[in-house]
Amino acid sequence: MSESFKLGLIGAGIGSAHATGAKKVPGIEVLAVADLNPARGKRLVDEFGVKRAYTDYKEMLKTERLDGVAVGVPNYLHKQIVIDVLNAGVNVLCEKPMAMNARECEEMIAAAKKNKKHLIIGFMHRHRDDSRALKQIITAGGLGEIYHADAYALRRRGIPGLGGWFTTKKMSGGGGLIDIGVHILDLTLYEMGFPEPVSVSGATYMKFGHKKDYNFVSMWGGLVKRGRFDVDDFVTALVRFKNGATLNLEVSWAANIEKEGMYSVFMGDKGGATLENGVPLKITTEHFGKIVDIIPQFAKEDTWATQEKNFMEVCTGKAKPVAPAHQGLVVQKIIDAIYLSSKKGKEVKIS
Ligand SMILES: NC(=O)c1ccc[n+]([C@@H]2O[C@H](COP(=O)([O-])OP(=O)(O)OC[C@H]3O[C@@H](n4cnc5c(N)ncnc54)[C@H](O)[C@@H]3O)[C@@H](O)[C@H]2O)c1
Incomplete structure (x- = not known):
């Protein structure tokens, strides 16, 4: 240039x-x-x-x-x-x-x-070197047909900017789901080849952020005193796709859990994979007539x-x-449907 x-x-x-x-x-x-x-x-x-x-x-x-x-x-x-x-x-x-x-x-x-x-x-998680390596493996047919994935974005006490725009629904659109859930939902869909979502059943919770005695070690963006918290701090959802596949999503900004992290587990009929931020990519499959784990090697690159x-x-x-905008729209339709499903207390269709 x-x-x-x-x-x-x-x-x-x-x-x-x-x-x-x-x-x-x-x-x-x-x-x-x-x-x-x-x-x-x-x-x-x-x-x-x-x-x-x-x-x-x-x-x-x-x-x-x-x-x-x-x-x-x-x-x-x-x-x-x-x-x-x-x-x-x-x-x-x-x-x-x-x-x-x-x-x-x-x-x-x-x-x-x-x-x-x-x-x-x-x-940006699509641009991680491990995400790109897995995408290549999946595109080459390494996992076969992916029929299910579990997607997790889990923090034990990780609410950002508590009291400010992050935790005020009219400025953020939602809590952990729209903030960090959006990343893992998008990444998991990307690896699955963006199957068409047809319905969603979701439940959202507010169990920590609204309490005066919210306990934390560090906070992105810092605490905003006397601010609002009117969003989700835990969300669970099941997404069904037109091709018969399913995706299970769990997102927490705050929950009493041991394992934190941003990771997806893919189940294919030829192989599976665990893709976790900061942890070596693992392919779980069969080879030489044995059940084996494969740790792919690839060049490290700046995300x-x-x-x-x-x-x-x-x-x-x-x-x-x-990461084209039309896929951002699909991700957002699923997020909208999770919030709607939680409000209605039943599964909702995605158009
Ligand atoms: N990709 C990631 O991993 C990642 C990480 C953090 C944040 N984000 C996203 O980035 C966005 C911003 O988040 P953040 O953590 O930087 O928030 P922030 O509150 O720290 O920063 C937002 C900045 O925008 C400025 N701003 C507000 N209105 C403006 C306007 N009209 N014109 C110019 N500047 C304006 C504010 O002064 C502030 O400095 C959010 O959508 C968030 O979800 C993405």
């Missing part, structure tokens, strides 16, 4: 991870950041090598000639900010969850189509750099999106 790919950031929280990843990719220049909070924007300039900081993202879009923007703001702002960036003629990498609900996702996809721009979703590289390559016509 003769000219660099010029990246902008909106939101300087998770924006720092985008900046760090992008700076490792030859050909990407992290030109500017916009954050309402000037101190947070300045930190990205001072510590992460971003060139310029703005407090108004519209001003940044007007002033800078950007090829792509990574949007990482509270969930309730995703839809409007993403649409504004697309309408300014700039491609978007939108943080997860794609939006508050499926209706918003559809509006965002329509804006991308109208402006003939790319919209991809920050499902965030891989994600930002894919964004650049999609926008420059060199690659297909690893």
Whole structure:
């Protein structure tokens, strides 16, 4: 590429991870950041090598000639900010969850189509080296037909920003399910080849976050005193797919459990797999007439750099999106259906 790919950031929280990843990719220049909070924007300039900081993202879009923007703001702002960036003629990498609900996702996809721009979703776990290795194994038929998967995103006491936007339903759209459940649900669907969901039975719980004596060791985003907690801290759900497969999901921000982690267990008729963040990938199968475990070897790669590289390559016509928006919409439809099923106390259909 003769000219660099010029990246902008909106939101300087998770924006720092985008900046760090992008700076490792030859050909990407992290030109500017916009954050309402000037101190947070300045930190990205001072510590992460971003060139310029703005407090108004519209001003940044007007002033800078950007090829792509990574949007990482509270969930309730995703839809409007993403649409504004697309309408300014700039491609978007939108943080997860794609939006508050499926209706918003559809509006965002329509804006991308109208402006003939790319919209991809920050499902960064798809870009992990172990996730990519498993995808290759599954695509080559290594597990055979995957008929069931268990997906877990489990924290013992891991509510983020308690009292702030993360735990306020009108700003977040939900609790642990929409925050971390979205990651493992998406990753599991991706590995399964995105079968079409037809129905969902789910139950959501609030057992810890609303209590004054919530006990924790550390907290992403910090505690917001006298704030709200009106979202789920544990969710369980069963998703059925058109091809007959099923997916069992368990998500906790807080629960009295021993094993924490972000992992999926896949059951195929030729082999199974356990994919766990930070733990070697394991294939569970039969070989030499014996029941065996296989630990595949592969090159270690930086997850965030891989994600930002894919964004650049999609926008420059060199690659297909690893996490396209239409799949973000499917994930969101399942999340909407889990919340609806819990409210109704019965299984609901997905259209
Ligand atoms: N991929 C991941 O693993 C991951 C991790 C953390 C957060 N996230 C996602 O990133 C998003 C942001 O989360 P966070 O943890 O960075 O939150 P945060 O609250 O730490 O940061 C959000 C930032 O957005 C800024 N902001 C708010 N409104 C704005 C506006 N109108 N214009 C410009 N800036 C504005 C705030 O000032 C704040 O600095 C969320 O959607 C979250 O789900 C993803």
